[in-house]
Amino acid sequence: MGIPNNRDLLVVCLWAVATLAAVAVSDSLLLRTILAAPMVFLVSGHVVLRALGIRTTSVSEHLAYAVGASLAVGIAGGFALNAAGFLTPLGWAIWFCAVTVGTALVADGRSDTPDLPPWPGPVRVRFWQGAAIALAVLLATGAYALAVRDEASYREFRYTELWMLPSASGDPGRLTVGVRSAETQALRFDLEITLDGRLFAVFRSLTIAPGDTWTRQIPVPVSANSQKAEARLYRPDDNRLYRSVSTLVLRI
Template sequence: MASPSKRDLLGACLWAGATVAAVAASDSMLLRVILGVPTALLISGHVVLRAIGVRTASLTEHLVCSIGASFAVTIAGGFVLDAMGLLVPLGWAFWYLAATTAAMLLAPGDGNASIPRAWPGPLRMQRWQGAAVVLAMLVTTGAYALAIHDQAVERQFNYTDFWMLPPAKGGPGQLVIGVRSAEAQAQQYDLEVTLEGKPIAIIRSLTIAPGDTWVRKVPVPILAVQQKAEARLYLPADDKLYRRVSALVPGS
């Protein structure tokens, strides 16, 4: 059982654990907000202050410092989770659970002395404290909005697929060549097919619309020995090699 001086930290760990369970087991946005917002904006900072032994003179000062420390925990978590490829809700939930657990283990036994126990009348906040809280919330909200905007406008890198399939063993001597366009607009290509370095098919000004697939069968002679076929796709505008594929033509 946790000592009396660490009961608040044990409660923070239980809260963070409940957040992990809620994120893992439910898609309810309301439940995630109820559990996640206090963890991200207050609890994580509180446990950090406890772990490093920061003492505050009033409850107001403690709340302000806890909010600021929570932002620091969140920023650090962003770097760590991004490096690990875990920038997902469950990754964040585990990050806060890890932070609260580490704080409980590192916090000194008399850490509750750093938490003002008396509520000093109405909650009062100095101007600089209020300005710091507002600024921190604006920065965090702006960063979140920017991240959402970047995610919405991000377009994954698309490229044109180009493939060639060899003749089936014992089947007709035909190479199957295909092109699937992922360009933003219709594109022209020149296609050249060679067998052991000798051209066997040349197609000029092959126009493919975005999202369309072009497939062609090219006959090849089947010899007693294995042969190497190669197909090259060029951009005719500058005669630049765009894609190249190869396949082995089995012998008879």
């Protein structure tokens, strides 16, 4: 016998509101995933089926229909949110919450809303079947972990930034020189700074790890004429020029 009431509609509404609240007030990826994944792949489709009055004869059939309907809700949401310029986590949470609560109200207002299909009796799972399921979960989890690790370490472009700017305080007698690494491994560099072609400052064997930034404030003499300051970055392993930037030191 099916469930003769709509308690499931209240549960999905509470779930939708909790998901929206979690996305709005928390940056926790784990919390968002725990609440949003069922909403995206199952809950929203379940309540849509109830609102449309689609009758299913078994739990497996209902779950299959619910997953398909959830995917349809997600696709429609993608078009709607893209048109509204709101393709953000909060936008998705608002979309699924609105669809879930709205269709739950429609389902609750129907006089012919079908009952849920009867839950099957206990299912006996043999040892080898449980082992196969556990192995499949382990493989899927391992593949996901490897994908996350590769995504975090993948760099489409390898480069090192070099810049030289006047002092942020406006002091004409100071320059700011900086190097930032976006390489895949720590590298050593030599940095030479010239003023009107004359060697002015040298920094040897700067070891910079990926993601690190090295900066220095360089005092320079200020003359009555403008001077050209140039910074050259070399790789000491082959003594090749790697980057070069320049700026003007304004006169007094």
